[in-house]
Amino acid sequence: xxxxxxxxxxxxxxxxxxxxxxxxxxxxxxxxxxxxxxxxxxxxxxxxxxxxxxxxxxxxxxxxxxxxxxxxxxxxxxxxxxxxxxxxxxxxxxxxxxxxxxxxxxxxxxxxxxxxxxxxxxxxxxxxxxxxxxxxxxxxxxxxxxxxxxxxxxxxxxxxxxxxxxxxxxxxxxxxxxxxxxxxxxxxxxxxxxxxxxxxxxxxxxxxxxxxxxxxxxxxxxxxxxxxxxxxxxxxxxxxxxxxxxxxxxxxxxxxxxxxxxxxxxxxxxxxxxxxxxxxxxxxxxxx
Numbered sequence: 200x201x202x203x204x205x206x207x208x209x210x211x212x213x214x215x216x217x218x219x220x221x222x223x224x225x226x227x228x229x230x231x232x233x234x235x236x237x238x239x240x241x242x243x244x245x246x247x248x249x250x251x252x253x254x255x256x257x258x259x260x261x262x263x264x265x266x267x268x269x270x271x272x273x274x275x276x277x278x279x280x281x282x283x284x285x286x287x288x289x290x291x292x293x294x295x296x297x298x299x300x301x302x303x304x305x306x307x308x309x310x311x312x313x314x315x316x317x318x319x320x321x322x323x324x325x326x327x328x329x330x331x332x333x334x335x336x337x338x339x340x341x342x343x344x345x346x347x348x349x350x351x352x353x354x355x356x357x358x359x360x361x362x363x364x365x366x367x368x369x370x371x372x373x374x375x376x377x378x379x380x381x382x383x384x385x386x387x388x389x390x391x392x393x394x395x396x397x398x399x400x401x402x403x404x405x406x407x408x409x410x411x412x413x414x415x416x417x418x419x420x421x422x423x424x425x426x427x428x429x430x431x432x433x434x435x436x437x438x439x440x441x442x443x444x445x446x447x448x449x450x451x452x453x454x455x456x457x458x459x460x461x462x463x464x465x466x467x468x469x470x471x472x473x474x475x476x477x478x479x480x481x482x483x484x485x486x487x
Contacts, residue, residue, distance in 0.1 A: 207369065215279045219233070222270060237279070241266075242461070246340075247340070252463070256462065256463060264474075265286050269286065281362075285370045285371075288356075288370055307392040309345075314338075318414070330415075332426075333427070333429040334415055335453075350384055350385035353382045354382060357378075367382075434459040
């Protein structure tokens with residue numbers, strides 16, 4: 200059965216067309232600007248899909264190298280970031296399973312059962328707020344890993360990143376109707392789970408972030424000396440998760456309430472060095 204290809208989400212931006220032409224021609228400033236514009240959004244996508252910063256950093260490097268080696272093939276059929284998302288999504292949907300939840304095919308029901316284990320009294324001490332934030336961020340990442348990859352990326356693009364259905368469908372190379380069906384499945388599953396399990400969404404739910412701290416620390420899920428997500432680098436001027444949580448109004452807001460994570464400096468520099476090494480040349484000859 201043949202499906203209609205998703206419609207291109209936009210017309211060429213003259214500024215982006217000129218910038219890409221300069222980069223393909225070898226202008227290092229243009230290459231640096233494109234890298235600067237793409238690296239953090241691609242990292243945020245990779246982090247939501249893989250669940251862990253180390254895996255997201257590796258995936259981001261691989262995606263950015265793919266983007267730059269194909270740069271001359273960009274025809275302005277979508278915004279440059281949208282086009283880069285399409286390359287990134289294809290890579291992320293096909294890489295091997297890495298997160299514990301995904302590798303174990305953990306369902307939301309099974310994850311909910313795990314959340315009910317080890318609930319204790321509210322964690323005391325001056326680090327309680329920081330560690331509760333870490334628990335919340337880690338937990339929402341784990342919830343996403345319980346979705347299928349197709350459901351997860353549809354939810355992340357549309358409900359977390361705010362990309363419209365037409366643009367998300369183009370990124371995923373499916374019809375808008377197919378995208379909306381995947382999105383609704385993801386929304387329904389997460390809404391049902393959060394309403395029954397998460398104290399941030401429902402007062403009747405048992406689980407509270409402050410009551411999960413002791414268990415998360417004792418099992419090594421979080422490191423109280425080095426919280427991985429609560430102290431993660433963020434993009435300049437990014438809204439904090441705490442400010443976003445003030446506007447919490449539905450289940451989707453749990454996943455929106457992450458800061459705008461930035462690709463850590465070491466990996467950022469590594470990508471720049473690789474691009475300058477000559478091992479990954481830009482495609483200087485555009486195919487007609």
